[in-house]
Amino acid sequence: MVSYVKYLKCSRCGHIYYLNEKPIVCKNRDLGRLDIFYDYEKIKNVMTKEALAKRPFYQWRYRELMPVSDDKHIVTLGEGGTPLIKAKRLAEKFGVRNLYLKDETRNPTGSFKDRGMTVAVSMALEFGYKVTVTASSGNAAAALAAYSAKAGLETYAFVIEEAGYGKVAQLLFYGAKVFRVKGLGKEDPTVKMMKMTYEKYGWYPSPSFGPYNPYQIEGPKAISYEIVEQLGWNTPDWVIVPVGAAALLTSVWKGFRDFKELGFINDLPHLVAIQSTGNAPFVRAWKEKAEPFKIKPWDKPETIATGLEDPYPWDHDGGLKALNETKGVAEAVPDELILEAMKLLAKYEGIFAEPSGVASLAGYMKLLEDGVIDKGDTAVILITGHGLKDPDIVKKVSGDAPVIEPTLENFEKTLKEFYGKTK
Numbered sequence: 001m002v003s004y005v006k007y008l009k010c011s012r013c014g015h016i017y018y019l020n021e022k023p024i025v026c027k028n029r030d031l032g033r034l035d036i037f038y039d040y041e042k043i044k045n046v047m048t049k050e051a052l053a054k055r056p057f058y059q060w061r062y063r064e065l066m067p068v069s070d071d072k073h074i075v076t077l078g079e080g081g082t083p084l085i086k087a088k089r090l091a092e093k094f095g096v097r098n099l100y101l102k103d104e105t106r107n108p109t110g111s112f113k114d115r116g117m118t119v120a121v122s123m124a125l126e127f128g129y130k131v132t133v134t135a136s137s138g139n140a141a142a143a144l145a146a147y148s149a150k151a152g153l154e155t156y157a158f159v160i161e162e163a164g165y166g167k168v169a170q171l172l173f174y175g176a177k178v179f180r181v182k183g184l185g186k187e188d189p190t191v192k193m194m195k196m197t198y199e200k201y202g203w204y205p206s207p208s209f210g211p212y213n214p215y216q217i218e219g220p221k222a223i224s225y226e227i228v229e230q231l232g233w234n235t236p237d238w239v240i241v242p243v244g245a246a247a248l249l250t251s252v253w254k255g256f257r258d259f260k261e262l263g264f265i266n267d268l269p270h271l272v273a274i275q276s277t278g279n280a281p282f283v284r285a286w287k288e289k290a291e292p293f294k295i296k297p298w299d300k301p302e303t304i305a306t307g308l309e310d311p312y313p314w315d316h317d318g319g320l321k322a323l324n325e326t327k328g329v330a331e332a333v334p335d336e337l338i339l340e341a342m343k344l345l346a347k348y349e350g351i352f353a354e355p356s357g358v359a360s361l362a363g364y365m366k367l368l369e370d371g372v373i374d375k376g377d378t379a380v381i382l383i384t385g386h387g388l389k390d391p392d393i394v395k396k397v398s399g400d401a402p403v404i405e406p407t408l409e410n411f412e413k414t415l416k417e418f419y420g421k422t423k
């Protein structure tokens with residue numbers, strides 16, 4: 001297998017790189033992202049609808065649109081190929097027709113971050129690294145640690161102090177050396193640690209945002225490819241994306257553009273970026289029409305959606321372009337609405353997602369109410385992370401189950417007291 005990558009180009013200074021230089025961070029250190037450009041003419045000959053129909057439904061089905069050169073470097077846990085679920089009960093509740101959920105909680109470590117890390121770790125092998133390091137609120141780190149474990153690489157993980165225990169538990173078991181780093185503010189202290197350590201020790205930096213690793217951002221493109229295939233080679237009207245660093249948003253946009261370049265679709269969907277009002281630097285930048293790279297970080301991030309808690313959205317330049325080019329929108333939702341969405345999703349559709357993973361649904365609810373999204377429109381909501389990732393939040397909201405004596409009498413008494421129900 002050959003690589004179909006033509007070159008990489010810094011999104012800020014425009015400097016061009018080739019894969020044989022093993023580039024990761026722009027040498028001008030300007031925090032641009034090395035955007036990867038592919039040879040679509042060549043890919044068109046190989047990746048046809050007929051060829052795709054014969055391949056297994058998981059992320060590496062789109063092999064030609066991934067940057068790995070040699071198949072033997074691919075590190076996979078069977079990520080991607082997640083179901084696109086028609087949300088019939090929620091649709092009925094909202095009075096809408098075509099509502100779909102892309103259930104990314106089904107990925108190997110329980111979040112869409114696996115899609116990026118399967119690519120990032122494959123590239124670490126291709127480039128000959130032995131040690132990986134990341135800066136994360138937890139999910140990206142957990143994913144990196146799992147794929148590094150599979151590949152036999154060592155992992156260092158700097159996570160925010162508030163990281164959900166589910167994520168930290170995964171990290172410890174995958175064998176990563178994990179550190180909760182204090183002092184989340186305007187600057188992300190986990191990024192500071194990642195930067196200092198990879199520069200000093202020569203490790204492979206692998207956070208889930210582009211300026212420090214351009215390869216992982218290629219993975220979540222497959223979410224868009226899959227949506228198109230699952231809708232019978234059609235484009236939805238809207239795709240709603242929860243946003244922290246805006247890497248996922250940038251990647252989803254890139255995915256739809258790839259399929260347009262290959263002639264599989266004619267139009268791009270409107271993309272929607274959702275953040276919590278407790279940390280909304282990207283939404284603020286969009287509403288203020290801020291210039292890329294002049295965006296202000298959020299002073300004091302504070303939200304139950306810890307996976308979206310980046311004070312500085314590293315890939316905002318890609319995200320802002322994505323919204324501009326697709327006539328999209330950005331909106332912030334309060335934590336209360338996120339919690340409501342979390343409960344609705346579990347109760348109406350049987351999907352248990354973490355707050356960061358349902359911010360998108362909360363955003364959809366708001367935009368529907370505001371009349372931005374029409375009731376007749378086809379919308380796909382990305383559900384990005386599993387509910388078991390953050391057991392503390394769950395306990396805070398729902399408490400614990402009551403303990404009973406194994407008697408009918410005690411059952412009936414407790415049913416009344418705790419659930420307010422009589423039999």
Ligand SMILES: *Cc1c(COP(=O)(O)O)cnc(C)c1O
Pocket residue numbers: 111112113139140208242243244245246247248249307308310354356357384385386
């Ligand atoms: C990381 C993460 C996001 C946001 O992705 P970004 O690329 O940082 O914008 C959304 N949901 C979950 C569950 C995440 O872990």
